[in-house]
Amino acid sequence: MSPQATLSTSPIARWTREQMAARVARDIPDGAVVNLGIGLPTAVANHLADDQEVVLHSENGVIGMGPAPAAGEEDFDLINAGKQPVTLRPGGAFFHHADSFAMMRGGHLDICVLGAFQVSAAGDLANWHTGAPDAIPAVGGAMDLAIGAKKTFVMMEYLTKGGQAKLVPECSYPLTGLGCVSRLYTDLAVIDLADGECTVIELAPGLTLRDLQALTPGVTLKRA
């Protein structure tokens, strides 16, 4: 039986992208300095509670970033890493690129949230290049972020479109960083990665550890 068939026969309530983002936001403590990667992680900002004073950093040189401006108020000198217009909160600051990456590499960010193609049981991350022959490689700040923040969270769909688990024994895509991922937030489960062990701390409604294990060949999952 293929992994997809296993899933389609079970009444599993996969978490939506917004639910995943809300789940990540719940784990971000008040006062944390956070970098949200391009793509799926960007949505986390929409779920931070009003009483959570979270300081958002973007690698192009801004900290204390606020939400997108109202239509017509965009200023393209004030953008995020995705090159989209943002705003600045009171207390925010601008700085040059070497300082911005010193904030990452120097361990001054508490959490970064990144997307991924694959994550290995050892916490290796692959998220910058598929390695396909006609693909144009682009790395941006991914390698600096992955190894720089105190904690690196990954947000991704658990399975590829073809039904393969993205949590793998060893990454087959080119690596972004070694042993850097501490937690995975997916549509099926939240999993802690530490010392080569994969500990499932939450499962989507209707999903059992056994179901998830069946979808994840070569990786041993245990329940918290």
Add this chain to the structure above:
Amino acid sequence: MIDKIVSSPLDALADIRDGATVMIGGFGTAGQPNELIDALIETGARELVIVNNNAGNGDAGLARLLALKRVRKIVCSFPRQADSHHFDALYRAGEIELELVPQGNLAERIRAAGAGIGGFFTPTGYGTALAAGKETREIGGRMYVLESPIHADYALIKAETGDRWGNLTYRMTARNFGPVMAMAARITIATVHEVVELGALDPETIVTPGVFVQRVVPVERVATTAGGFKRAA
């Protein structure tokens, strides 16, 4: 008397030669010195090595320089964007050399050149394809990769306000690579939207001291346009 003000972008670039290494500021369109890139195109200089975070957006500025096949090699971190079609075509045709550098390593290699540092060990990229063949070292129980400085003949940057000594301020995230590129080039050319009298800039707010800048070119303010991402329909 020191007077670094130059009347036009073309005058500022008059001495550029084929084969020059040129740093161009900007992250996407923010901080991209369009007037200087247009002047660089006008000089006709060829076989250029360009250092920029990206590899051009749309059809203007850096993208046009690439499309005109003036660039032999580009050193950047993120060439692939929603509107990087000119770079994409040249790269796929094998008509441009790409040195892909993680963004923080790019910034620090540029800074190192400006600071007289001969190389530095960084944890970024260790164990990845972008560190292949580079010297590594274990320091304090962690693995690091040796990275080298990136020097340039010219840095073309966009600033906000300047004076005749070359002191500069910037505007929001348009600052990005400007300050470090200014340090790393033999000749740094900055556009500014306003030239003020010496002493008018608050010394506490000068971001790039004039010692790092050789030429200052006043240009009209033009609102920075969007670029680098797909607009929602």
